[in-house]
Amino acid sequence: MRRGTNLPAVGGYNRSVVLDAVRREAAGLSRTEIAERTGLSPQAVTNVSRRLLDAGLIRESGTVISGPGKPRTMLQLEPGGSFALGVHVDPAVVTYVLLDLHGTVVAHTQTPTPSASRPDEVVGLIARTVDGLVAGSGVDRARLLGIGIAAPGPIDVEDGVVLDPPMLPRWRHVPLRRAIAEATGLPVLLEKDVAAAAVAELWFSDGASRRDFAFVYYGTGFGTGLVIGRDVVRGSSSNAGDSGHVTVASSGRRCTCGRIGCVGELITPHALVRQAVEAGVLTADDLLVDVLDAARSEGDPDDLHRIEEALVALAGKAADGDEGALEILHEAARHLARAVVVVLNLLDLAEVVFGGPFWHVVAPWVLQVLPEAVRSSAALIAKHPIALEQSAIGTDVAAVGAACLVLDHAFSPRPSALLISA
Structure with missing residues (x-):
């Protein structure tokens, strides 16, 4: 687990540190326990927790009495605080999942990949299916963090381009990330399908397993x-x-x-x-x-x-x-x-x-x-x-991993957030 810092200019990083600590403890953590695990001061934890509560990302789940002193108020993740979409583009089938903050699949569907395998047809299909999936789930679209796309490689992650996958012979240098972002109006991340599957395994394991x-x-x-x-x-x-x-x-x-x-x-x-x-x-x-x-x-x-x-x-x-x-x-x-x-x-x-x-x-x-x-x-x-x-994730592992990438990008602590830019 990454530790936070008490410098005043890094609140965004500390927010991620606290949220990540709470996410990893299903039973919840008290503010004191968060401070002990993250290295943040009690005051910093109190300030960050207040912002997370106001944003609806965590909730107070009751109190626990443990020895003398004031009862501890436990903080737990609020699963419905935000959601992430994952889409796996396979040459045979496109898989879609909608995950809450716990990583629970709250909606799922599949569509056959269009037989013509034209990229514009696939993009249009994804946009329509995503709209239908969100509408059918009842999730507030304002709580969507974005879409993760798992695609066969090779890909250009920096530019969001699918280059020339062998099993999709009519795809050459397809700007998939930009096309889906424009079609859906949502932020989009692109990842190679095998890497997305590995991300899913990491997301649903604890620190003692799935290390190497x-x-x-x-x-x-x-x-x-x-x-x-x-x-x-x-x-x-x-x-x-x-x-x-x-x-x-x-x-x-x-x-x-x-x-x-x-x-x-x-x-x-x-x-x-x-x-x-x-x-x-x-x-x-x-x-x-x-x-x-x-x-x-x-x-x-x-x-x-x-x-x-x-x-x-x-x-x-x-x-x-x-x-x-x-x-x-x-x-x-x-x-x-x-x-x-x-x-x-x-x-x-x-x-x-x-x-x-x-x-x-x-x-x-x-x-x-x-x-x-x-x-x-x-x-x-x-x-x-x-x-x-x-x-244990099943056939949707790459789509689930793509959605986990969105959650990870939004909430996992990254040391790069501490860099000072001009």
Whole structure:
């Protein structure tokens, strides 16, 4: 937890310090406890608390008697004091969440990504859906802090531009942040989807957990969010975590990068569906749609919904005990384990969290093989225990993380707030 300062010119920073302290203690804190935890003087805490109470961001939740002296008045976060929107733009589906200050999802919806995948259509869809979500929730629009957008990379965070995501081939240098801000009239933050997912895991964990971990993101594409010392590793251009080209096999289909054995080419939904079709595990009789062409056109957004349906069908085959389906998913688990070991060795991590929009579809069968494949790998250097866990946030993790970024940007204490500018 960051500590405050008693200099008179940094009230905004101290406001964030106090709010962050109260947020992390569900039972509430007294003013004395806040002073002890933050290093602020009792008078500074009293002044900051008064402003937060007036703003409706915290509330007095009763008194507690603890030993001799005056009873302590407890302060708790007011969940409805402000709200944040999160939007995850996936090539197949756009997910929307509305979070209160506790990080509780108070409204949620999804829309298929427009089949034409034109950026202007997506922006218009997002603006309309956001308006409907807020109106349906009954939340006062004046209490909205802004919108966080989680988008596939690579992105230009400084300019708010989506550059050229492989699974959205018709997107090139799209000024998504500005376009959505203009369409909604709200402040907008842009983040890479894997980083947003890692932010969500941090937001909902305490200081004793999720310190050094990788978030393995399994959606239309594959990537890795990285956290070291409870800080998200974004890299020099905020595009860290593009792990799809880690080589995990010596044979197989040639990747778009020109190499053979890239993990993304072996385990993503389109890859698994293609393997199932080529092996005869999935046939036209198994599906309501023709998936043969979709399995071969992995970058075409028009086919992504068919890929999703086919992946569900493949999982259904595995659930029924189909040996071919099980072998495809188990082999994917072994490929994924090799990529995970590379990341564990590179950063000496203690934990890996798995999640993303399609993770739940394949997880039961991947997890039959993956943990043992990681821990028994001859290539694994770490001698400490490795925790392999599934995200408890669910399929909306990137959208939730994008909304958490808005909350974090608004209320988490930042040392940069102390800098004096001319």
